Amino acid sequence: MDQSVIINNISKHISLTKTESDYFISLLEFKKIKSKQFLLKAGEVCKHSSFVISGCLRGYSIDKNGFEHILNFAPQNWWIGDMYSMINQTPGNLNIEAMVDTEVLMLSKINQEKLYVKVPKFERFFRIITEKSLIAYQQRLMDNLSLTAQERYLKFCTTYPTIINSIPQKQVAAYIGVTPEFLSKLKAKYLKGH
Amino acid sequence: MDQSVIINNISKHISLTKTESDYFISLLEFKKIKSKQFLLKAGEVCKHSSFVISGCLRGYSIDKNGFEHILNFAPQNWWIGDMYSMINQTPGNLNIEAMVDTEVLMLSKINQEKLYVKVPKFERFFRIITEKSLIAYQQRLMDNLSLTAQERYLKFCTTYPTIINSIPQKQVAAYIGVTPEFLSKLKAKYLKGH
DNA sequence: CGCGACGTTGATTTGCCTCAACGATTGTGG
DNA sequence: CCACAATCGTTGAGGCAAATCAACGTCGCG
Numbered sequence: 001m002d003q004s005v006i007i008n009n010i011s012k013h014i015s016l017t018k019t020e021s022d023y024f025i026s027l028l029e030f031k032k033i034k035s036k037q038f039l040l041k042a043g044e045v046c047k048h049s050s051f052v053i054s055g056c057l058r059g060y061s062i063d064k065n066g067f068e069h070i071l072n073f074a075p076q077n078w079w080i081g082d083m084y085s086m087i088n089q090t091p092g093n094l095n096i097e098a099m100v101d102t103e104v105l106m107l108s109k110i111n112q113e114k115l116y117v118k119v120p121k122f123e124r125f126f127r128i129i130t131e132k133s134l135i136a137y138q139q140r141l142m143d144n145l146s147l148t149a150q151e152r153y154l155k156f157c158t159t160y161p162t163i164i165n166s167i168p169q170k171q172v173a174a175y176i177g178v179t180p181e182f183l184s185k186l187k188a189k190y191l192k193g194h
Numbered sequence: 195m196d197q198s199v200i201i202n203n204i205s206k207h208i209s210l211t212k213t214e215s216d217y218f219i220s221l222l223e224f225k226k227i228k229s230k231q232f233l234l235k236a237g238e239v240c241k242h243s244s245f246v247i248s249g250c251l252r253g254y255s256i257d258k259n260g261f262e263h264i265l266n267f268a269p270q271n272w273w274i275g276d277m278y279s280m281i282n283q284t285p286g287n288l289n290i291e292a293m294v295d296t297e298v299l300m301l302s303k304i305n306q307e308k309l310y311v312k313v314p315k316f317e318r319f320f321r322i323i324t325e326k327s328l329i330a331y332q333q334r335l336m337d338n339l340s341l342t343a344q345e346r347y348l349k350f351c352t353t354y355p356t357i358i359n360s361i362p363q364k365q366v367a368a369y370i371g372v373t374p375e376f377l378s379k380l381k382a383k384y385l386k387g388h
Numbered sequence: 389c390g391c392g393a394c395g396t397t398g399a400t401t402t403g404c405c406t407c408a409a410c411g412a413t414t415g416t417g418g
Numbered sequence: 419c420c421a422c423a424a425t426c427g428t429t430g431a432g433g434c435a436a437a438t439c440a441a442c443g444t445c446g447c448g
Contacts, residue, residue, distance in 0.1 A: 142263055181436095181437080401437080404433105
């Protein structure tokens, strides 16, 4: 297993000495998740942030009518976790599930706090990626308020060209906020209009 | 003008020495904004994070059909800014406008970076409030995907009981994502059903 | 092979929008 | 302090985007 992936990723935002990166790596836990297995289930308390080494995860919750809504995808080099549950250390309602066989490096909340104390630079790192994540959610929220389903679908295609063809269409629907049937019709109509 | 408000607020998350808080305060710029005046306009580059001392701001953007969509409200003790524009130092599409006469303390991006260098604890502070903000947007996004307009309205009432009665109803509509007319009808129907 | 998950298509319904008209409220200048 | 305009909230008629429900074909996988 190759930890250089995660170090390269972090090095884009902060610079680490060998000692620091070794220490960081010593806090991580490696885990393999088979396709359709769960990293976290609704009702559990989230105790880890996870960095995807290979494969892809999805975070979703299930509403009172039994419908899934996808909060986020985590392909290679992305962090994922249930932030709400993590911060409050209280049960969340997010499911995190592997879409294909996936490998992650997990950083426990406890180790994360240790890390902040010992290498404060990591406060900076997580601040920066949290800010970027925040921007993405703000953007997506505004898109949901102002765009039609058609527009949101097209935007999804251009924003995530790599994953659009590797996931079931019904999960795209659960992400952009329409029923699978309607997305199917959208595509049909769009193709007709060339 | 009383800076203790902002220091009290920050002290909830990190502890500061007198020297540190004095330094922090020295980086702030005080500003009064009259009702309906702008702190930031779409197309401008956002150069400050602003902390509301008194009054209330709203952040919104205007879609291609001319409709306003409210991203956030910033009552007393809240931070506001155009995170997208701030991070990228590129023009944003957010308007930040005073809903009533408002007083803010502004921290410029430049001073914020200085602050991080001189008092790294502030990385922690902003990481924490960014995380909380992220959680709120995630929650709101999922609500928009899974709740009806009626439910979103009721949730808004319970989540923001203080501001619900102090703002025009059309702005509530622009926040929860319905037209003002429809919100009016929702309320009428709900009152009938007791 | 046969089952179950997925995608498609059609008929129907519904939640929400559009447009228009009309009071109520606010605020502003004379 | 009043008159007027502007903004806001309400109500109704009609329309459209998207959901619902159901049927059916297809594909990947055990």
